[in-house]
Amino acid sequence: MKQDRIKHTFAIAIAVALLLSLIACHSTPEIVTKSPSSSRTTELELPGKGVKVSPASGDSVMSQFISEITRFGLEKLGYEVEELKVLNTTVLFLGLGNGEIDVAPTLEKFHANFFEKVGGEKNLERIGLYTSSDILQSYLIDRKTAEQYKITNLVQLKDPKLARQFDSDGDGKANLAGCDPGFACEQIIDHHLKIYGLEDTVNHDKGQWEVLLADIVARYKQGKPVLYFSRNSDWVNSVLHPDKDVIRLEIPFTSLPGEMGKGMTQKDTTTGGKNLGFAVDKARFVASRQFLSANPTAKRWFERIQVPFEDIITQEKLAYEGQNRSKDIRRHAEEWVKTHQALVDGWLEEARIAGKASK
Incomplete structure (x- = not known):
């Protein structure tokens, strides 16, 4: 009798041990998802988290289209991106010079006077080549x-x-x-x-x-x-x-x-x-040196953006045909990104790597 009670108690102990083991196994995924390493991964994927960016463009369709593609990438990198400011050239460069604007697409020679008048290379930096073709x-x-x-x-x-x-x-x-x-x-x-x-x-x-x-x-x-x-x-x-x-x-x-x-x-x-009588020009971003120094991820993103000339002309034609509102150009930029998703994803990854390397 006593022996039977011992056997019964032993069997209950084994069952309880197995049950605890199963509970522990099923709890493991929850522990992993909340681990510190997962939080670090998110931070690395969004290196711009907590940083505000103020972009602007000239009033040309090309400038706005490129700016919207630029904004899209900055958002994917975690930056808090303000609404795009569409400005005339004088106001655009004044904003770049006094730090109210962080980045804008420009033409290197065509806008050289404006660049110099707001401090030139002391305050600003020309960066990237957002289309490889010469502007004629x-x-x-x-x-x-x-x-x-x-x-x-x-x-x-x-x-x-x-x-x-x-x-x-x-x-x-x-x-x-x-x-x-x-x-x-x-x-x-x-x-x-x-x-x-x-x-x-x-x-x-x-x-x-x-x-x-x-x-x-x-x-x-x-x-x-x-x-x-x-x-x-x-x-x-x-x-x-x-x-x-x-x-x-x-x-x-x-x-x-x-x-x-x-x-x-x-x-x-x-x-x-x-x-031809006009300077053969290059299409480049101008950005605040202070902003670029503090944000190597964004700098690499600006360096990598390059849109085929044919796509820019197509965008200009869509605008001429009536799709010229800000929301139209934003939509076209998003469609361009989807069409070139693998390429854009590669640019974004390079930008993240640049951000990691600077830490």
Whole structure:
């Protein structure tokens, strides 16, 4: 009897031990998920956590599109990203210079004056190359008229007969679709017309760029000669293709107004053997040195972003067709990221590694 009680007690002890063992095994996953090492992993994936970033862009579609892609990555890295400020060039660089703005996409040579006026390399740093293609600005005419009258150089329009081919308002002068008032390109075009002796035969039509270019496209489709200024990143290049539908005109010699012309040579304005009269430019971010020093993760992210030129032109065209509101451009940026997800994920990982290496 006594022996039976001992056996019974022993069996209960074994059962209790097994039950405790099972409870311990099932509790292990909960202990692992709350371990300190898991918290460290999250911190490493979000190296920007707790840091505010103030981005800005110029008012061009290209600048806004690139800025939205930039914001997306910063958010994924844990940064607290403020709403994008869309500003004119003067206000944009003042904000960069006084620390109110941390980063913005710019053009290296086109914006060089603004860069220097707010402290230059003492306060700011040019970084990355957000599109690898050179940014070209030039005067263009339709290929048909160029070949018919053998026009290759802007200065040929000193001839009233040739200038009249591009007269759209009946005053006998060529109408050159140019730039928005207040833009740097407005100053350059006015300077060129004066320095090349063209003021008596060529009028600089100023106004909203998109409207001027839309009118050029309409005239071209009607079979009329066209003369206009454009960048190779503008949407118009997807409709009027350089070297096929239109040709870029050369200028007689390099001359740019005021500070813009400082140190500028023919080499700076020449590409493919043609002197276009405008600096051949690079698309780069400008960021606060103080911000970059404190945020190596963000710095590496800026360095890695690079959008194909064709995608920028596509975005410009979408905006021209009506999808030009801030929310449209933000949506297009998100769609671009999804289409290039593996590439973007690689950039983000490089940024995280840069952040780890700095600690």
